[in-house]
Amino acid sequence: MRTLLLLILALVVQPVFGQTINNENKQAVIQSIEDQSDALTNLSDRIWEYAEIAFKESQSSEALAAYAEEQGFRVTRGVGEIPTAFTAEYGSGKPVIGILGEFDALPGLSQKTVPHKEPMIEGEPGHGCGHNLFGVASLGAAASIKELIESGEFEGTIRFYGTPAEEKFFGKLWMIRAGLFDDVDVVMDWHPGDETEADVQSSLALVDFLVEYYGQAAHASGDPWNGRSASDALELYTDGINMYREHIKPTVRIHYHIQDAGKVVNVVPDYSKIWTRVRDTRREGMQEVWNQVEKIAEGAAMMANVDYKITLISGIHEVLPNRTGGAALQKNLEALGTINYSKEEEDFAKQIQQATNSDTVGIDMQINPLKETAEHPMGGSTDVGDVSFVAPTIRLGVTTAPKGTPWHSWAVVATGGMSIGHKGMVYASKALAMTMVDLFENPELISDVKAEFDERKGDYVYEGMIPPGPPPLDFEQ
Structure with missing residues (x-):
């Protein structure tokens, strides 16, 4: 029965811009994520509505952890001395492939899913960085890999990291200090954005x-x-x-x-x-x-x-890029092809752009080529940088908002709670899962990713920039 299903998938998985995906395990994870898509969308919308800020994400964290348990993962809550941090793991032994999932919102960005500024509740938080999509897509990808381990196709461990407080305080620092990344071979990461690409840039x-x-x-x-x-x-x-x-x-x-x-x-x-x-x-x-x-x-x-x-x-820390992992991810993006958007979604995007004084070019549907790694890239900062100094990290950016949308704004909240964001979330989940298939199937790829990590890190000894003691859970927000 499974063989017949895979044969059917081989015929129907025809990317709009790309190649037919012939790898059976990649077809399987794509189908798994399609099967999960309604549940993932509902989960993302719940987290979008919760819109909880750093270290206060109790409902969001529990929703993700509960979904992981439903999928058969072993969930450990309250890791790193943070009540809203958790890990969800399936399998045993090597390789250990990790995947990051964030879920905190930003203060003051409450917004309805309309293409003009209109708060749901004035002054309340909103997901102005798309983290309602982030953790959910990563967990969906992890669940698809879990199914392959469960069926005996893969050996090893898949581990989802529920990482709170990225927008403020940087919760991953305490998770690193607790040793939660000590045994991981490669970590996968993604972030919502206004373009789709394998991310081989650093950060600040x-x-x-x-x-x-x-x-x-x-x-x-x-x-x-x-x-x-x-x-x-x-x-x-x-x-x-x-x-x-x-x-x-x-x-x-x-x-x-x-x-x-x-x-x-x-x-x-x-x-x-x-x-x-x-x-x-x-x-x-x-x-x-x-x-x-x-x-x-x-x-x-x-x-x-x-x-x-x-x-x-x-x-x-700044992010330590990994071009070897990025190149593997790039092939999967090209195989998946571009995301299709409806006329209604394009119109919504252009109204967002008009409202934010951006060029009304709609949604960027192209897949960027693998870029050169800039010596001094500008932009934002992320505690993924610290993870990248303790384990090789492969990063992805996927379109979830119109081109040129100001980030950390009401506009990102609006698209993150409707179909533009949902499509990017499901796409990201597939690309992440396909790249994890490559890692499980190809030990040499893991070795090559690690070799680049060792070369870039050199003799630098990582030390987290946090004070001694527990994280500042009661810090004035």
Whole structure:
């Protein structure tokens, strides 16, 4: 019966732009994901509706973990001292192939599935980075591989990592510290985007830290000479950062968020707090700027005659690319072909673009060629970078939003909760699963991926940029 089904699939799996997929195991995972597609879509929409922020993703985490258990995985909840982190595993022995799944939302981005800004609940969170699609697609891919291990086609272990708090705090750091990646051979990863490609680029290293100033309160009019203003120190600190910007390299980014600068106008404030973030394309460059910004914090305290404290929140490495794995993934993208969108979806996309002042070009349906790995790529940061320094990591980007859509915005929330996002999610699941088939079938590919990992990492000894102790679960959001 299975042979007959595979023969039928060989006839019907004809990509719109690509080749016929003749590998029986790849046909099997494609069919498995098709069979799961309704369940995956429903699961993604539930997580989209939950829209839970970093370390608070209890419903989202449990929904994914429960689905994994339904599929026959061994689920371990609360790993890495994080209640919403979990692993789901099937099989035993080598190889151990891991796959990452994120599911946290962003504050303040609540949005309906309409092509104009219209919050569901004003001020509430929304999935402005598509993580409602991310974890679900990865888990669907893992489930399709689990079926092949269960049937005896493959030997080894498939492990799904439910990784919370990517948008803030970087939960994977504590999972790494707990040793959860120590035995994995290769890790798969993907991210929603506005184009489809095997991702062989790096990212920006980053560090987050708090600066707090402690002064002396006084009446702002009656006796201001008795006050020592923590707010003055904060202003001096931000002035110093902004003057420093003229003298940093173009690859550097510095952000800050003032969290407390006093409560009332007629009191000299005795306390202030600011969250600061420094990035660069290399952790060495980030470290240099970080050191200088901390000196600026100290200088501001001296000028305002107040005390200060710097607290490390966390920091992440840049991504270590893997072109060997990327090339294998690229072949599967080309075999799958492009995603088809309806006229209604294209119209929706163009309305999104009009509303966000982007070019009204619709959805990018092409599969990008494998690009050269840039020395200094710009863009965002991710704690996948730290994973990539402890295990070889193969990365994928898939279209889930119109071309040019501003990320971390209401527009991504809108498309992530409807068919444009759903199609990208199912496509990503198939591409990830097909590449994992290559890894299970071809030990030499795993060896080659590892060899490139060893070469790129060199003699660098990984150390996570997190303070000792448990993750900051009760940190003020």
